Amino acid sequence: MRSTVSPVSSVPLSVGRSEGSVTPADPDLRERLLTAFRWIDPGEWCDHLLTDRSGWWRDPVILDRIGPALAALSPAQPTVVVAPATSGFLLGPLVARAAGVGFVEAYRDLSGAELADDLITRSSGPGHDGRPVVLGVRSRHLGSDDSVLVVDDWVETGAQLSALAEIISAAGARYLGAAVIVDGAQLPVRDRLGVRGLVREVELDHRRRS
Numbered sequence: 103m104r105s106t107v108s109p110v111s112s113v114p115l116s117v118g119r120s121e122g123s124v125t126p127a128d129p130d131l132r133e134r135l136l137t138a139f140r141w142i143d144p145g146e147w148c149d150h151l152l153t154d155r156s157g158w159w160r161d162p163v164i165l166d167r168i169g170p171a172l173a174a175l176s177p178a179q180p181t182v183v184v185a186p187a188t189s190g191f192l193l194g195p196l197v198a199r200a201a202g203v204g205f206v207e208a209y210r211d212l213s214g215a216e217l218a219d220d221l222i223t224r225s226s227g228p229g230h231d232g233r234p235v236v237l238g239v240r241s242r243h244l245g246s247d248d249s250v251l252v253v254d255d256w257v258e259t260g261a262q263l264s265a266l267a268e269i270i271s272a273a274g275a276r277y278l279g280a281a282v283i284v285d286g287a288q289l290p291v292r293d294r295l296g297v298r299g300l301v302r303e304v305e306l307d308h309r310r311r312s
């Protein structure tokens with residue numbers, strides 16, 4: 103399911119979507135997020151649409167406002183922001199900066215020499231691409247005094263967030279919830295993982311059809 107067209111990632115075409123509430127946000131920012139996003143139909147070889155989120159990062163206004171907007175979704179003041187590779191490595195530091203805290207990477211590829219460190223790893227899934235999710239976080243960067251806001255650009259099955267919530271719990275830290283740009287989660291997943299989003303996936307879907 104993974105596209106070779108960078109920086110596009112895949113999201114299933116016929117995913118179930120809930121109509122749950124999304125936290126109200128800056129209307130202009132929401133409009134920019136909806137406008138700058140593109141669905142891509144790769145054609146016969148693929149039975150689902152691909153997501154092109156690159157327009158978000160190209161818009162300087164989005165880049166300026168997205169950190170504070172996501173930080174504002176946190177139900178409490180975090181002591182640290184955690185986000186998964188790859189998009190989370192862009193978004194996470196923007197949110198951490200807005201919240202006045204530090205950032206910790208959650209890696210998907212645990213084979214790199216740079217990760218020769220004590221890691222807390224957890225698996226979950228399958229994720230939106232049908233594959234198991236395995237994430238690892240350096241244990242020395244999280245502790246029992248930490249309240250952790252997880253940040254990502256998109257939630258679909260919640261597999262990434264589930265693994266992160268378990269990692270945070272294993273570190274003895276407090277999981278505050280997740281702040282995301284696009285909430286495509288089903289209601290039970292949204293509630294279980296404390297997901298708050300700026301836009302709903304169905305809003306993007308409506309734009310595709312209009």
Ligand SMILES: O=P(O)(O)OC[C@H]1O[C@H](OP(=O)(O)OP(=O)(O)O)[C@H](O)[C@@H]1O
Binds near residue numbers: 189229255258
């Ligand atoms: O709720 P889930 O089913 O776990 O899916 C959510 C994940 O999907 C996207 O990642 P993607 O695989 O597209 O990778 P990217 O961060 O490199 O764009 C997004 O950035 C989330 O991390």
